[in-house]
Amino acid sequence: MLQIESPAPSIQAETWLRGEPLTSFEPGKVYIVEFWATWCAPCVDAMPHLIQLQEKYKDSGVEIVGVAASERAPTADEARSKLDAWLTEKLTDLNFRIAFDSTGEMKKLWMEPSFSFGIPTSFVVDRDGHIAFIGGPTELDEVLPKVLNGSWRSSDQAKSADAERIAEGETMAREQALTKPIYDKFRPAMEAEDWKTALSVIEEGITLMPDNLNFRVRHAQLLLHNMRDMQAGLPVMRQFVRDAIDRKSWGWMYWALFQLFTPGFDYSGFPSAERFAMGEELSKHIVALPQGDGYKFLSYPVVAQYYHESGKDRAIELVEQALKALEGPEPISDDLKQSLLPELLQALANYKGEKVCYGALCVAPQKDSPKR
Numbered sequence: 001m002l003q004i005e006s007p008a009p010s011i012q013a014e015t016w017l018r019g020e021p022l023t024s025f026e027p028g029k030v031y032i033v034e035f036w037a038t039w040c041a042p043c044v045d046a047m048p049h050l051i052q053l054q055e056k057y058k059d060s061g062v063e064i065v066g067v068a069a070s071e072r073a074p075t076a077d078e079a080r081s082k083l084d085a086w087l088t089e090k091l092t093d094l095n096f097r098i099a100f101d102s103t104g105e106m107k108k109l110w111m112e113p114s115f116s117f118g119i120p121t122s123f124v125v126d127r128d129g130h131i132a133f134i135g136g137p138t139e140l141d142e143v144l145p146k147v148l149n150g151s152w153r154s155s156d157q158a159k160s161a162d163a164e165r166i167a168e169g170e171t172m173a174r175e176q177a178l179t180k181p182i183y184d185k186f187r188p189a190m191e192a193e194d195w196k197t198a199l200s201v202i203e204e205g206i207t208l209m210p211d212n213l214n215f216r217v218r219h220a221q222l223l224l225h226n227m228r229d230m231q232a233g234l235p236v237m238r239q240f241v242r243d244a245i246d247r248k249s250w251g252w253m254y255w256a257l258f259q260l261f262t263p264g265f266d267y268s269g270f271p272s273a274e275r276f277a278m279g280e281e282l283s284k285h286i287v288a289l290p291q292g293d294g295y296k297f298l299s300y301p302v303v304a305q306y307y308h309e310s311g312k313d314r315a316i317e318l319v320e321q322a323l324k325a326l327e328g329p330e331p332i333s334d335d336l337k338q339s340l341l342p343e344l345l346q347a348l349a350n351y352k353g354e355k356v357c358y359g360a361l362c363v364a365p366q367k368d369s370p371k372r
Helices: 043-061 074-088 105-114 136-147 156-191 196-209 213-225 231-245 250-260 272-288 296-308 315-323 334-352
Strands: 016-018 028-035 063-066 099-100 121-124 131-135 356-358 361-363
Touching: 016 074, 028 043, 028 105, 028 136, 043 074, 043 136, 043 334, 074 250, 074 361, 099 156, 105 121, 121 136, 131 136, 131 156, 156 213, 196 213, 213 231, 213 250, 231 250, 231 272, 250 272, 250 296, 272 296, 272 356, 296 315, 296 334, 334 356
Parallel strands: 028 063, 063 099
Antiparallel strands: 016 099, 028 121, 121 131, 356 361
């Protein structure tokens, strides 16, 4: 297991695309080893901030190492070329090393033993070559100064956060052991548009894990949108809505509303009154959720779509409320702001039928977009 106080694994990179190869961690320096990929929006959103961190702390002995170990392409050569071109175009001010690995070695050394199942993931290696932190790049602003002054690893906060991370990781590992056989059968059935087999497989998954959100989303989408079986799909959708509201989870409510008010779906066979009644209930509960860390605003574009379709003049007000909240008194991370802004601005431009701006970012309405 890789956790706080563990000796840092070695860097077994296949190729170094930017900067000199790193053969070992130099004593006295602090390293941030950042696993990322160009297709991962939160990873890309975090890169400018990492550049700022490298500049800010370069005189304090901090070195950032970006590890691209999850690039997607038919061959390793194509993945490497694609990554190189992306870096040249998108990160002209890059000031830290970038390693590329397609062998899976870096994942085996770092990601798997630390129960890190997704990217971006940041590993902080302390001055003595031991792991000081494992988590998301959005946490580095708080953690890094404490690592540098030597107070982090011995703190109750660090130990508690790492214990919680490990417990969550162990739970995810158990879930993956159950879900992998399901997805191994589900994916080829979906690719072949064999809806009956896909439905049978996903229902098998729900029997095993009735609280798995991905299974519940795919179940509703298969019945309502792939098979267009309203007789079987509506009871499933009703239960999904009830469970989402009972959980008071923005994620569950967002995905339930997504099935009901996403412009890409065909709702011609859906009973209109019931669709709008479910939409009203979900939207009301999403808006009533406390702001918290701001993630509920990720669901606001689809909530606004409900208000637009239902004829209530609230779609514009709702999106403007979310945009205003980004600068409100309750903190919202920069990474989340960057994820939210483009979609919120696009929705606002579409509903107003005119170009809208937020700071230096301006967006024009899309062709054939819904207007007020």
